Amino acid sequence: MKTNPDTQIDKHQTPQNETHIEPPSPNTSSRVASVLSKIYKWSELQRFGKPLADSHIIPHKTPIDNKYLLQHNQWAPFSALTFVDEQLKKGIVVGCIIDLTNHDMIYDVRSVMVPRDPERHFAECTVNCTCPKMPLKHVRIQCVSKEFPDNTIIKNFCETVDDFVQQFPNHYVGVHCSYGFNRTGFIVCSYLVESCHMHISDALKAFAQSRVPGIKHQNFVDELIKRYGHEGPNVQEDQHDISQKCKLSIDNNNTHP
Numbered sequence: 001m002k003t004n005p006d007t008q009i010d011k012h013q014t015p016q017n018e019t020h021i022e023p024p025s026p027n028t029s030s031r032v033a034s035v036l037s038k039i040y041k042w043s044e045l046q047r048f049g050k051p052l053a054d055s056h057i058i059p060h061k062t063p064i065d066n067k068y069l070l071q072h073n074q075w076a077p078f079s080a081l082t083f084v085d086e087q088l089k090k091g092i093v094v095g096c097i098i099d100l101t102n103h104d105m106i107y108d109v110r111s112v113m114v115p116r117d118p119e120r121h122f123a124e125c126t127v128n129c130t131c132p133k134m135p136l137k138h139v140r141i142q143c144v145s146k147e148f149p150d151n152t153i154i155k156n157f158c159e160t161v162d163d164f165v166q167q168f169p170n171h172y173v174g175v176h177c178s179y180g181f182n183r184t185g186f187i188v189c190s191y192l193v194e195s196c197h198m199h200i201s202d203a204l205k206a207f208a209q210s211r212v213p214g215i216k217h218q219n220f221v222d223e224l225i226k227r228y229g230h231e232g233p234n235v236q237e238d239q240h241d242i243s244q245k246c247k248l249s250i251d252n253n254n255t256h257p
């Protein structure tokens with residue numbers, strides 16, 4: 001696979017402030033993460049997409065703590081802290097990560113703090129951040145790989161995102177499965193239809209623009225169309241008409257480029 005500039009940057013960065021990371025939380029399933037045995041595939045994939053349409057969702061691949069990367073002789077750092085820091089550089093404050101994986105946690109969020117007031121942070125903290133912080137929220141909504149998430153899972157996801165964005169309208173929500181394409185694409189496209197009332201073809205297009213090239217499993221796309229509509233995705237179309245329906249935030253002050 002072609003190496004993208006995103007991962008090239010990763011490989012030359014030295015991790016900072018990550019020596020405090022502790023073992024993964026024990027209160028999850030006992031499944032071993034298959035992504036760890038496919039770590040090269042993981043490391044070659046782009047780390048995260050752009051905010052999805054006008055929502056406050058950012059799709060990404062799973063963060064992995066550095067100790068696992070070292071164990072697997074791979075070095076393309078992307079911990080939860082890296083994800084949050086990279087978004088901050090773009091003017092985006094991630095306040096919540098929704099984890100769709102179905103195995104033991106392979107990253108830690110317990111020490112990750114984020115600015116509580118993004119507007120104040122970007123106005124005042126150009127060098128050293130002194131504003132009030134809050135812990136990064138982490139929510140697990142476990143989805144089995146290669147299976148279609150059922151309606152209970154979709155409903156749980158939509159309520160989780162809507163509740164968080166209502167409470168923190170200037171913060172963003174990271175969403176990931178292992179690689180951030182199929183389960184993630186399925187569930188966020190469902191969200192765009194159910195919570196943002198977007199047409200499924202627009203939702204699929206928006207996801208493909210955010211996390212290029214979009215959902216990879218054709219059966220996932222087929223199932224979404226079966227559930228929500230009859231039109232297929234057409235990412236070749238003029239993309240100016242990405243739905244403006246998903247106005248989740250009152251924040252339109254160009255806090256991200």
Ligand SMILES: [Zn+2]
Nearest residue numbers: 121125129131
């Ligand atoms: Zn600050």
